[in-house]
Amino acid sequence: MNLPPFKLERYFAKYEFQTEYLLCTSDSESMPIADLLAMEKDAAEKFQQVWLGYTESQGSLALRREIGKLYETIQPEEILVHAGAEEAIFIFMFAAFNEYDHVIVHSPGYQSLTEVARAAGCDVSPWQAREENGWSLDLDELRHLMRTNTKAIILNTPHNPTGYLMSRADYEAVHKFAQERQLMLFSDEVYRESEYDPATRLPAACDLGDHAISLGVTSKTYGLAGLRIGWIATKNKKIYEKMASLKDYTTICSSAPSEFLAEVAMRNRAKLAERNIGIIKNNLAVIDDLFVRYSDLFSWVRPQAGSMGFPRLLKGNVEEFCDKLVKKAGVLLLPGSMYDDSRNHFRLGLGRKNLSQAVGKLEEFLPK
Numbered sequence: 001m002n003l004p005p006f007k008l009e010r011y012f013a014k015y016e017f018q019t020e021y022l023l024c025t026s027d028s029e030s031m032p033i034a035d036l037l038a039m040e041k042d043a044a045e046k047f048q049q050v051w052l053g054y055t056e057s058q059g060s061l062a063l064r065r066e067i068g069k070l071y072e073t074i075q076p077e078e079i080l081v082h083a084g085a086e087e088a089i090f091i092f093m094f095a096a097f098n099e100y101d102h103v104i105v106h107s108p109g110y111q112s113l114t115e116v117a118r119a120a121g122c123d124v125s126p127w128q129a130r131e132e133n134g135w136s137l138d139l140d141e142l143r144h145l146m147r148t149n150t151k152a153i154i155l156n157t158p159h160n161p162t163g164y165l166m167s168r169a170d171y172e173a174v175h176k177f178a179q180e181r182q183l184m185l186f187s188d189e190v191y192r193e194s195e196y197d198p199a200t201r202l203p204a205a206c207d208l209g210d211h212a213i214s215l216g217v218t219s220k221t222y223g224l225a226g227l228r229i230g231w232i233a234t235k236n237k238k239i240y241e242k243m244a245s246l247k248d249y250t251t252i253c254s255s256a257p258s259e260f261l262a263e264v265a266m267r268n269r270a271k272l273a274e275r276n277i278g279i280i281k282n283n284l285a286v287i288d289d290l291f292v293r294y295s296d297l298f299s300w301v302r303p304q305a306g307s308m309g310f311p312r313l314l315k316g317n318v319e320e321f322c323d324k325l326v327k328k329a330g331v332l333l334l335p336g337s338m339y340d341d342s343r344n345h346f347r348l349g350l351g352r353k354n355l356s357q358a359v360g361k362l363e364e365f366l367p368k
């Protein structure tokens with residue numbers, strides 16, 4: 001297996017815990033365990049009694065039942081719990097692909113969606129989102145990317161890093177395309193339920209047929225990244241079994257305290273999402289105001305969901321800009337080069353409560 005460094009993670013490793021203002025995170029504001037437990041009457045008491053033995057490899061039934069409520073048609077036995085979405089991506093790619101398979105991956109995007117597929121032996125074709133089209137994907141382009149050995153489409157909507165939310169018509173067309181050609185559709189839905197307008201929420205892919213695998217996590221919409229609880233949901237028994245069997249070589253089962261806390265979180269997911277979307281919307285107002293005042297310096301396609309956007313710096317070099325900003329002002333932005341983007345974009349995180357202070361520091365740094 002040959003995996004190159006995960007650029008974004010290496011960048012964060014350098015700055016995340018030394019920098020005061022993280023203005024580029026992808027997750028929503030988190031909370032202490034006590035606040036989560038306070039969401040239910042007896043939860044604190046029950047948490048003390050959590051048994052610290054091994055847990056069920058597929059995830060506890062109680063947790064899978066709660067996760068199942070995200071979906072219309074999914075049963076607990078169609079959900080496989082993992083250590084974060086990251087483990088699920090890793091396991092899926094190695095379970096699903098063989099050397100010389102071909103996959104089509106939504107790009108730019110979260111690096112492991114491409115890189116782990118490559119490490120599993122696949123040829124990867126980027127399906128390019130274009131800023132000039134509001135970061136949408138072109139279905140004609142998808143047709144041209146098809147090869148005889150294409151096995152899967154990897155889609156991420158709501159999208160990291162642009163906040164793009166696919167239209168219902170396009171989403172259904174991608175599913176139809178995959179079904180007609182017997183392709184798997186791996187649907188990274190870790191930002192689902194963070195749509196600014198709930199009417200725009202797309203159906204979960206796993207509810208649309210056994211060609212699809214939905215990926216979820218507690219980290220993003222629900223703001224609980226420290227739980228490290230992710231999952232896949234699918235009606236595809238073959239891929240489920242293969243993933244379950246591979247997981248015996250990685251984590252075997254999840255952390256018992258995290259499973260308990262994730263169960264509480266998923267039972268209260270509407271409240272958690274509402275709190276976090278509230279923070280994001282307040283932050284968007286601050287950013288809208290900043291970008292109006294600095295329209296000669298920044299442009300963007302405003303996100304429609306999720307906790308980030310991908311603005312463009314209109315003057316200067318974005319890598320130098322980000323480097324000086326973090327060193328002089330203690331504000332972290334993520335240059336687009338972490339996504340192999342060469343068009344001067346940077347990732348802007350919208351999920352943290354201290355965004356206005358971070359923007360204040362950013363403004364002090366900007367040329368007047």
Ligand SMILES: Cc1ncc(COP(=O)(O)O)c(C=O)c1O
Nearest residue numbers: 026084085086110160190217219
């Ligand atoms: C699109 C996408 N998928 C998967 C993940 C992995 O999530 P986690 O770190 O919670 O495992 C991330 C994290 O940033 C992401 O943005």
